[in-house]
Amino acid sequence: MNKLFEWSDDYCVGEKTIDSQHxxxxxxxxxxxxxxxxxxxxHIMDLYTYVAKHFTYEEKxxxxxxxxYVAEHARIHExxxxxxxKKSEAFDPTWENIIDFQVFILTWISDHIMIEDKKYFDYSKKLKR
Ligand SMILES: [Fe+2]
Ligand SMILES: [Fe+2]
Structure with a gap:
């Protein structure tokens, strides 16, 4: 199938492990x-577990x-x-729900990286100057 969201280097946040997790x-x-x-x-439960692990790593x-702003960022993660x-526990795998969930998670991942995760990237770039 066509990918809804393609990874590109625009999503990079300057930390190798985090970039590969994203x-x-x-x-x-x-x-x-x-x-x-x-x-x-x-698959959705595995994704949920992975997201939780990723958040822990990122907060560290x-x-x-x-x-x-770690505390603020951690609240968004929470x-x-x-x-x-909520969405994964009560998940009813109709085709419509599957697509809804997919759009929800991919939109969330790309928005969160580009808006919130980029903030610590910008901060780390300032440190290096
Ligand atoms: Fe992230
Ligand atoms: Fe994050």
């Missing part, structure tokens, strides 16, 4: 609509560079996790 999230998000209905819930990274938990 890339992986795009891949997993793009795969949702090509997974069989029987397996899609499992922000702390390590002394980014001053509300995403709550949304994701």
């Amino acid at each position: 890339k992986y999230l795009f891949e997993k998000g793009n795969e949702i609509s090509s997974i069989s209905k029987d397996n899609v819930k499992r 990274h922000m702390k390590s560079i002394g980014f001053p 509300s995403i996790i709550e949304d994701l938990a």
